[in-house]
Amino acid sequence: MSEFDEKALLERTSKAELEAKSIEAELDKLTNGDLSSAVDSRLDQLLQENEKLKHRLAIIENAIKAESNLSPKMESRKRPKLITDISTVEGNICLLDELKNIFEIAITSAYPNLVDPPVVLTLSGNNPKFGDYQCNSAMPISHLLKSMNVSTNPREVANNILNKTPTSPLIERIEVAGAGFLNIYLNKKFAEHVLNCILQYGVRPPPVKKERVIVDFSSPNIAKEMHVGHLRSTIIGDSICRILDYLNHDVLRLNHLGDWGTQFGMLIAHLQEQFPDYKTCSPPISDLQAFYKESKKRFDEDEEFKKRAYSCVVQLQSGQPDYIAAWKLICEVSRREFQKIYDRLDIRIIDRGESFYQSRMDAVVKELKDKGFLEEDEGRLIMWGDPDTHEGIPLTVVKSDGGYTYDTSDITAIKQRVDEEKGDRFIYVTDAGQYTHFVTIDACARRAGILKNSQKIEHVGFGVVLGEDKKKFKTRSGDTVKLIELLDEGLKRSLDKLVEKGRDKVLTPEELKKAQEAVAYGCIKYADLSHNRVNDYVFSFDKMLDDKGNTAVYLLYAVTRIRSIARNAQVSETKLLEEATKSGFKLEHITEWKLGKVLLRFPEVILKVTNDLYLHSLCEYLYEISSTFTEFYDKCYCIQKDKSGNIVDISYERLMLCEVTAKVMEKCLEILGIKTVSKM
Numbered sequence: 001m002s003e004f005d006e007k008a009l010l011e012r013t014s015k016a017e018l019e020a021k022s023i024e025a026e027l028d029k030l031t032n033g034d035l036s037s038a039v040d041s042r043l044d045q046l047l048q049e050n051e052k053l054k055h056r057l058a059i060i061e062n063a064i065k066a067e068s069n070l071s072p073k074m075e076s077r078k079r080p081k082l083i084t085d086i087s088t089v090e091g092n093i094c095l096l097d098e099l100k101n102i103f104e105i106a107i108t109s110a111y112p113n114l115v116d117p118p119v120v121l122t123l124s125g126n127n128p129k130f131g132d133y134q135c136n137s138a139m140p141i142s143h144l145l146k147s148m149n150v151s152t153n154p155r156e157v158a159n160n161i162l163n164k165t166p167t168s169p170l171i172e173r174i175e176v177a178g179a180g181f182l183n184i185y186l187n188k189k190f191a192e193h194v195l196n197c198i199l200q201y202g203v204r205p206p207p208v209k210k211e212r213v214i215v216d217f218s219s220p221n222i223a224k225e226m227h228v229g230h231l232r233s234t235i236i237g238d239s240i241c242r243i244l245d246y247l248n249h250d251v252l253r254l255n256h257l258g259d260w261g262t263q264f265g266m267l268i269a270h271l272q273e274q275f276p277d278y279k280t281c282s283p284p285i286s287d288l289q290a291f292y293k294e295s296k297k298r299f300d301e302d303e304e305f306k307k308r309a310y311s312c313v314v315q316l317q318s319g320q321p322d323y324i325a326a327w328k329l330i331c332e333v334s335r336r337e338f339q340k341i342y343d344r345l346d347i348r349i350i351d352r353g354e355s356f357y358q359s360r361m362d363a364v365v366k367e368l369k370d371k372g373f374l375e376e377d378e379g380r381l382i383m384w385g386d387p388d389t390h391e392g393i394p395l396t397v398v399k400s401d402g403g404y405t406y407d408t409s410d411i412t413a414i415k416q417r418v419d420e421e422k423g424d425r426f427i428y429v430t431d432a433g434q435y436t437h438f439v440t441i442d443a444c445a446r447r448a449g450i451l452k453n454s455q456k457i458e459h460v461g462f463g464v465v466l467g468e469d470k471k472k473f474k475t476r477s478g479d480t481v482k483l484i485e486l487l488d489e490g491l492k493r494s495l496d497k498l499v500e501k502g503r504d505k506v507l508t509p510e511e512l513k514k515a516q517e518a519v520a521y522g523c524i525k526y527a528d529l530s531h532n533r534v535n536d537y538v539f540s541f542d543k544m545l546d547d548k549g550n551t552a553v554y555l556l557y558a559v560t561r562i563r564s565i566a567r568n569a570q571v572s573e574t575k576l577l578e579e580a581t582k583s584g585f586k587l588e589h590i591t592e593w594k595l596g597k598v599l600l601r602f603p604e605v606i607l608k609v610t611n612d613l614y615l616h617s618l619c620e621y622l623y624e625i626s627s628t629f630t631e632f633y634d635k636c637y638c639i640q641k642d643k644s645g646n647i648v649d650i651s652y653e654r655l656m657l658c659e660v661t662a663k664v665m666e667k668c669l670e671i672l673g674i675k676t677v678s679k680m
């Protein structure tokens, strides 16, 4: 770590500390003072913010600890096996991981007495002066040695590391620069080989240990509307599943539908009233939300109806067949509506709503009760994540009327996912507002021994969708936006855009329709995924359909353009492969080399996203490929034509680079759930 880095780190630490303090102070004020003036959502937001800051602070503190080696002594790691022969390498190699292995060996052999020394490897950034990657371990190691009264300096440490660095076919050379930075320059031959592999065998995933991953996403509520928040969950969750699928994990995509609860009492009562023969003849309810509103109105205004609704709940919960049939009917109407959205967006998901856990809840509640985890609180049974501190909010496991809650279904669901589904990772994609809920589920599940050791709940939270006026997303008339209508508007706008560019004159009607859908759904997904998900995001068709910025339209055009280069030269893929087998890749021009190196980072980006589940880094990478490609294409001809337009020269090497670029971009888009088209 450079002095500058360390200073920045310290600055960040104290800034985070200050922020945390000020928020704590604000919270104190709120808890002690008058709450009536404070809006609940603001308090929630502050609580969340505070949690996030605590988390950030912990990360920074850990980083400092690791840097100064105050961390507990770890068992010495196994010596990693290094690549020695290029021909054994495939297109899916993660360069960053291999470099880490190389420097781990170098550092441990230069300083065998240091326990768990820091191996810090990063991408060098845009300045070619600093090499392609950097090892920045010399500075922290020098600090460490000084604290052990060994007199040295970072440059000396860097040179010692350099002397012990094993030769590797990945690396062309390493330079010691400035205050002990090790600048690593990649070997072009190696890069050419890897790109050739990608061309020959496709964009293969980096190898990882296979895991069973359960992704809980989308999860709208029956008879209520599926809103833009659910749309975000659907888009983000689907993309997470796609990346995990790509890495060959065993992914279970679950739709935790809100399909159980007291609201069904009034819905069934209303159904019986409106459609007495509902058992024999399926009632024509197309607008379930209107039906919901009507029944709510009856419920609020009519005492008799209210009583009937309550008795319906009892009948339903005791499994009375007629009532189950009515409930199924209502669920089915909702599901059909949800499915329309999923079909359009190409979402695969398994329905497994709250009702699925109904039969398991009794057992879980009994177990929690028997083990003494439940406390009584004004007639309810609650469970604290930490019974000593009573920090946070407890789960309401049983309501005072004996009923179960959202909390009961989630604690039961996690048990089912651990015990029956044998999950290794448990991912939940919901709005950030449910962060505390999942922290509590995690804490309680851990306390009850459901989650063990490294098992944990990973909450993938996201911000609110805002309109262009930065207020809650609404239609012009102030109504909530219906998702189907939103998608329809996307289709309309995307067609307008294509027509505006005269594409309707060159594409066949089928091609035009394909392009229209790819652009419409692609732009909605990409706009969501390309922003850091924790932030609120402004929904703007104008922005997402702009073909100049970092948008799906721009990227889709880029891919079709790249694809059309080889097509215009009438070079088939077979021909290209033949040429590649014969003469291989050659990255001669500086822009070719630059593009090649960006493409090599694909495995590294994929692995990062799979860990932190922040898809915007994949979007940033995609955009970087596209702009680096443009740089290359501006400088290097792939096909040369004479004045009358006849092809006089074809650079096969460059066409190969185009092909690999298109392949990697298409893979990224596929992971983001965005369909590409060959013409648009």
Ligand SMILES: NC(=[NH2+])NCCC[C@H](N)C(=O)O
Pocket (backbone or CB within 6 Å): 216, 218, 219, 220, 221, 256, 257, 258, 410, 413, 428, 429, 430
């Ligand atoms: N296991 C879960 N709690 N999943 C998320 C459910 C989301 C819930 N139905 C909602 O609309 O907010």
